Amino acid sequence: QKEVEQNSGPLSVPEGAIASLNCTYSDRGSQSFFWYRQYSGKSPELIMSIYSNGDKEDGRFTAQLNKASQYVSLLIRDSQPSDSATYLCAVFNQAGTALIFGKGTTLSVSS
């Protein structure tokens, strides 16, 4: 069974700072990685996907993947109070048919 591990937090950063969210996974064969954002009381929404080693940038968000270390991270630059949410890391299951999620890291950005 694949496992995805995240520090549950909460992670607290001041407005304008860089927030760094980390995730490790157990299956070396995993190829696709995803970050979902979930506001309190709402459903998850996809914000980033990454498949290759290195960095992928999208606006204020950067996903980083290191397959050798089985580590994926999400950086949020210029953090805003509206970024306060729970961030879920996910990988595909063995068959590639469904996502397996970590427990999520709660981010709090103070103004």
Added chain:
Amino acid sequence: NAGVTQTPKFRILKIGQSMTLQCAQDMNHNYMYWYRQDPGMGLKLIYYSVGAGITDKGEVPNGYNVSRSTTEDFPLRLELAAPSQTSVYFCASRIRQGYEQYFGPGTRLTVT
């Protein structure tokens, strides 16, 4: 498009009762999923389906049943509800070739 819809939004069940959580999508997605989310926890996969007539178990299938008679609908059945099934239930879907799973708004279920 309505996307992924779920009914009801909230429900309180007594121990031993049964109910069906409804999920529908109008995006012609092949794959559909049921997850549960307990407070402070991530999403646990209950069941999923890769097309009409095909279903498979996820991480936590015990106490639940599903069926997929059409592409659009994927109901989740709870038999003999137990307090351990108190949770928020999310339905999701995606196309076969894609990777983004689209989530419904969730059903908050309490079993007392």
